[in-house]
Amino acid sequence: xxxxxxxxxxxxxxxxxxxxxxxxxxxxxxxxxxxxxxxxxxxxxxxxxxxxxxxxxxxxxxxxxxxxxxxxxxxxxxxxxxxxxxxxxxxxxxxxxxxxxxxxxxxxxxxxxxxxxxxxxxxxxxxxxxxxxxxxxxxxxxxxxxxxxxxxxxxxxxxxxxxxxxxxxxxxxxxxxxxxxxxxxxxxxxxxxxxxxxxxxxxxxxxxxxxxxxxxxxxxxxxxxxxxxxxxxxxxxxxxxxxxxxxxxxxxxxxxxxxx
Amino acid sequence: xxxxxxxxxxxxxxxxxxxxxxxxxxxxxxxxxxxxxxxxxxxxxxxxxxxxxxxxxxxxxxxxxxxxxxxxxxxxxxxxxxxxxxxxxxxxxxxxxxxxxxxxxxxxxxxxxxxxxxxxxxxxxxxxxxxxxxxxxxxxxxxxxxxxxxxxxxxxxxxxxxxxxxxxxxxxxxxxxxxxxxxxxxxxxxxxxxxxxxxxxxxxxxxxxxxxxxxxxxxxxxxxxxxxxxxxxxxxxxxxxxxxxxxxxxxxxxxxxxxxxxxxxx
Ligand SMILES: Nc1ncnc2c1ncn2[C@@H]1O[C@H](COP(=O)(O)OP(=O)(O)OP(=O)(O)O)[C@@H](O)[C@H]1O
Ligand SMILES: [Mg+2]
Numbered sequence: 001x002x003x004x005x006x007x008x009x010x011x012x013x014x015x016x017x018x019x020x021x022x023x024x025x026x027x028x029x030x031x032x033x034x035x036x037x038x039x040x041x042x043x044x045x046x047x048x049x050x051x052x053x054x055x056x057x058x059x060x061x062x063x064x065x066x067x068x069x070x071x072x073x074x075x076x077x078x079x080x081x082x083x084x085x086x087x088x089x090x091x092x093x094x095x096x097x098x099x100x101x102x103x104x105x106x107x108x109x110x111x112x113x114x115x116x117x118x119x120x121x122x123x124x125x126x127x128x129x130x131x132x133x134x135x136x137x138x139x140x141x142x143x144x145x146x147x148x149x150x151x152x153x154x155x156x157x158x159x160x161x162x163x164x165x166x167x168x169x170x171x172x173x174x175x176x177x178x179x180x181x182x183x184x185x186x187x188x189x190x191x192x193x194x195x196x197x198x199x200x201x202x203x204x205x206x207x208x209x210x211x212x213x214x215x216x217x218x219x220x221x222x223x224x225x226x227x228x229x230x231x232x233x234x235x236x237x238x239x240x241x242x243x244x245x246x247x248x249x250x251x252x253x254x255x256x257x258x259x260x
Numbered sequence: 261x262x263x264x265x266x267x268x269x270x271x272x273x274x275x276x277x278x279x280x281x282x283x284x285x286x287x288x289x290x291x292x293x294x295x296x297x298x299x300x301x302x303x304x305x306x307x308x309x310x311x312x313x314x315x316x317x318x319x320x321x322x323x324x325x326x327x328x329x330x331x332x333x334x335x336x337x338x339x340x341x342x343x344x345x346x347x348x349x350x351x352x353x354x355x356x357x358x359x360x361x362x363x364x365x366x367x368x369x370x371x372x373x374x375x376x377x378x379x380x381x382x383x384x385x386x387x388x389x390x391x392x393x394x395x396x397x398x399x400x401x402x403x404x405x406x407x408x409x410x411x412x413x414x415x416x417x418x419x420x421x422x423x424x425x426x427x428x429x430x431x432x433x434x435x436x437x438x439x440x441x442x443x444x445x446x447x448x449x450x451x452x453x454x455x456x457x458x459x460x461x462x463x464x465x466x467x468x469x470x471x472x473x474x475x476x477x478x479x480x481x482x483x484x485x486x487x488x489x490x491x492x493x494x495x496x497x498x499x500x501x502x503x504x505x506x507x508x509x510x511x512x513x514x515x516x517x518x519x520x521x522x523x524x525x526x
Contacts, residue, residue, distance in 0.1 A: 058416035080418015090413040094431045094506075103427060107419050155417065 002072035004159050004191035005034040005057065010066035012052060025216035026052050032210055032219060034159070037189035041202035043252065044212030050195045051087055054161050058082050070159065080108070083155035087163040089144035091136035097147050098123060098132040104151040118154055126150065141168045159191045166201070178204055179233060186230050199248045203241060204231060211251050221251050298478035307482030318486050320462040321452050324380060328387025329448040333441060335388065336395025344403040345425060361393055365454055373459040383455035390451040391444040398440025402433025438502040445494045453487060
């Protein structure tokens with residue numbers, strides 16, 4: 001069977017900052033799969049190499065060794081096969097909100113008129129219709145992230161890679177966005193690889209959670225999240241949820257380095 | 261908006277007015293000869309007397325300036341794009357391009373006259389040569405220094421080389437292009453004046469040469485005033501274009517701060 005994404009024994013090290021420095025090992029022997037239509041979260045300490053993992057999947061960097069396959073085919077060094085939301089919003093300042101979404105879609109091969117129509121339709125669906133013709137520098141950080149998220153959501157690639165999509169949002173908006181994403185995704189199940197720092201967020205959204213150690217990152221735990229769908233925030237007070245949260249919290253405490 | 265403009269223009273205008281007053285007074289008090297230093301009032305008077313001739317020469321200068329500037333700007337833009345797109349081209353040509361800027365105009369001007377004759381050609385070529393360099397430098401800077409965050413994003417979503425150029429590098433270098441054009445604009449006027457003083461029978465450069473020889477210093481000053489106005493008009497036109505093209509984005513931190521302050525004040 002072929003996976004939406006298959007990471008095989010991935011290693012990545014960067015050359016040292018100065019000549020003579022030791023190379024910096026960021027990923028060490030990372031292997032996991034994402035099934036078609038599965039929602040997988042990656043959780044790990046800051047600086048452990050989560051964004052680097054995305055850069056490898058997206059073909060921005062090449063792994064030191066190991067393989068990355070999509071639908072059974074190696075995609076190492078190839079670009080354009082994922083819908084991507086970077087950690088920093090990365091909107092083009094010379095384009096309007098709608099223009100930014102249109103740009104992402106046309107680069108992914110969507111016809112211009114269709115891209116435009118889709119951008120406008122979805123902006124009004126998420127209550128951002130008023131901002132469609134604004135330039136990004138007048139948007140709040142949270143709004144920029146929502147636009148950046150929408151851009152990834154509308155991109156036609158089958159695998160979505162979201163790097164801390166709700167990181168810059170306030171708690172309330174974040175919760176709202178989580179339930180919104182949940183309902184969207186449960187209606188149309190794409191394969192998702194999702195980086196987050198929030199244990200609750202990972203538990204609420206994912207089918208599976210991958211826990212990375214501090215750098216050099218390797219997988220210290222993999223957790224199936226058994227709660228039935230459709231889910232809602234009501235889950236937060238569920239006894240099973242609380243127990244898993246506690247378990248993950250223990251894993252992620254700084255002493256977790258002992259495990260590696 | 262009007263208020264903001266006033267606030268910006270008022271201080272230099274006041275300083276200039278004071279300066280002219282002192283100048284006028286000094287010429288009176290120390291009884292300076294008109295061919296050494298004419299008073300501002302006599303400059304205006306003489307300039308108005310000779311206005312039709314000044315206007316005619318100004319038109320000639322404006323003509324070759326715009327022609328040379330236009331050709332230089334287009335060539336500069338194209339060359340920058342080529343040097344950027346063709347791998348290795350920048351490394352090979354850019355240092356040599358910088359070297360060419362050390363050729364003094366004094367040596368180049370007469371040579372161009374020898375090569376291209378006494379027509380308009382040598383003047384336009386000179387202005388073009390002077391104009392295109394700042395455009396190339398500014399444009400190349402813009403093309404190579406686009407936001408790495410945006411570059412990474414575009415590559416991750418699979419943008420091809422041509423898409424990177426048209427949809428990222430080119431738009432993000434537009435503000436740089438305009439700062440290059442502004443520098444080139446004042447260079448182009450100055451070099452037009454110089455070119456007219458060596459191989460021409462019209463234009464403000466020629467006019468100045470003529471009046472200098474006749475010790476009509478006031479008219480020389482009048483011509484200088486016209487040249488300054490010409491430069492300002494060209495500069496203003498480019499600024500206007502910049503506003504049209506760079507609308508909606510943040511051209512630089514300083515102007516963003518300015519805008520913020522303006523909002524607070526209003
Ligand atoms: N191009 C690079 N060259 C050298 N080192 C790099 C490069 N990119 C990332 N690193 C290093 O790799 C490590 C992992 O960085 P990465 O951004 O992947 O972490 P992260 O898990 O995404 O962190 P955060 O949760 O804070 O976003 C860091 O120590 C970083 O300094
Ligand atoms: Mg990161």
